[in-house]
Amino acid sequence: MKIQKPGLDVVTCQIPEDDNIRFSDDRSSMTLVGQSRKEAHRPTESLAKPKQVLNIGNWNVRTMYAIGKTAQVAKVMNEYKLDILGISECRWTGFGKLKLSTGETVVYSGREDGVHRSGVAIMLSKHAERALIEWRPVNDRIITARFYSNYIKVTIIHVYAPTLDATDEAKDSFYEQLQTVVEVVNQHDMVIITGDMNAKVGADNKDKETVMGKHGTGVINNNGERLVDFCGLNNFVISGTLFPHKEIHKNTWTSPDKRTNNQIDHVLINKKYRSSVRDTRVMRGADVASDHQLVRTQIKLKLKKQDKKANPRMKYDVSKLQYPAIKNQFSVELKNRFAVLEAVSDDVDIEAKWDNFNNAFNQSAKEVLGTRKRKQKPWIGVESWKKVERENILK
Known part of the structure; x- marks a missing residue:
């Protein structure tokens, strides 16, 4: 199929045929060049609430470019009652928005050269889709979505970071792009960054207490140092290191030989909303034939009482x-x-x-x-x- 960006070239999107997918012509929820805010989608529901838990998932599914894989991911999303699910390595090309027959909505951003590699997506429940204000495909490694709430607007940034073996130039380019995205986010928003960071931050939080807790796993590596520096610069907290869980509920990736387990998929939240995070842990029951585990974060908005x-x-x-x-x-x-x-x-x-x-x-x-x-x-x-x-x- 072909999707036309206003004022930009036509982008060809190649997605496998699947009975569970139907494409929607309504792309009003995406604010593009030449489109005013009044023309953008008007949200009808509130996402983050003080008396309601918001469930956010983070999962590297390895690929969505396979028949039936999208339906499997949507099924797991419903089983765990997730409102939003950030998906890494969807491997779809181009960008777009589609709706599943089961009611979920997917916005995605992939490569524009036709190569089915990397790619990121955000799957939304019916409730989350009705709260969607806008979404932006940055590139094949970064996508953002902003949601309405009566109390505080929420910006989700889902990413797929370069691996440890990638060149320093590729890593620097990724974090420069991510920094640019974070800087343009409204300063009053609750900002949540999810994704496969390919970074080990370790268990030692000495001199890093404001960035992470003491419940990480392993030893920090080069990618972990980059992630910690990014969090320190932008006042983010790595939520997966804040809660005392068993090792199996903290490690998010297992090597093919089943001998190595690492915590490389993370959820970051801006520091002033740290108290709103109730829990972040691995859900080991979820399975879509991936070597990564589903990470679920529960958020219940905590507001400061005004005296x-x-x-x-x-x-x-x-x-x-x-x-x-x-x-x-x-x-x-x-x-x-x-x-x-x-x-x-x-x-x-x-x-x-x-x-x-x-x-x-x-x-x-x-x-x-x-x-x-x-x-x-x-x-x-x-x-x-x-x-x-x-x-x-x-x-």
Whole structure:
């Protein structure tokens, strides 16, 4: 099939035939060149809520370019009640959005040279799809999606990082692109980065306490150092290292000879929402013939209670200043207090001087003017009452 980006060349997308897939012509949820925000898809549901757990999956399935594989992944997604599932190595080419016969929606981004390698995708439940604001295919290793919430908008960035054997140039290019994507995300969003990072961060979190917990596995490698540096620069936390689980529930990849297990698939979240993460662990029961395990992260939005009584703003009755006697009394009171402040030594700190000035002004206003009393305005105006009287007379 062919998909046309507004203002860009036609991209050919090759996907195997599957009865469970049907393509949707509605690409309004993707904000592209030449498309305004008003034309973008309007979300009808809220994704992240304080009283509801958000389940996010992260899985390298090895390939989606096989008949029936998409249906298998969707089945596992439903079994584990995942709202969002980030998929690495989908191996689809081009980019696009499709809908499965079971109701799930998939947005994907792959190579544009027709080679079925790498590729990333995000599978959405019906609920998550209705909260989708926009999605962007960056390249065959990075895709983003943004979701609406009544409380805080959520940005999901799914990635597939170069392996340990890749060249330094390839690794530097990947993290430069990822850095560019993170920098343009709205600063108020909850940002979650999922994917196969191909990075071991280890169990030792000395001098890295703000980036990771003490429940990682193994020993950090070169890719792990790059990931830790990226998290430190952008204030992200590696959630898989925060919770004490058995080793089998932390290791995400098993070597073909079954002798080596590593924790290389990670979920990152910006630090200010660290307390909202309830758990991150491997779900060993999920199986789609991959050497990677499904990683599930549970998030329950935790909001900070606002103390309305703290530092209340005093509203003084400044309308009294229109009377000459009260205005003169206020001026005299203020001058007397300022005269006392002038006698204070010049060695006093500037902050202390400001506090003294602020206290003098507020105390004078409180004693002379008093606070403004809120008067309840009548909800029926004078003109309305006149009409009521006129109707009564006519009656």
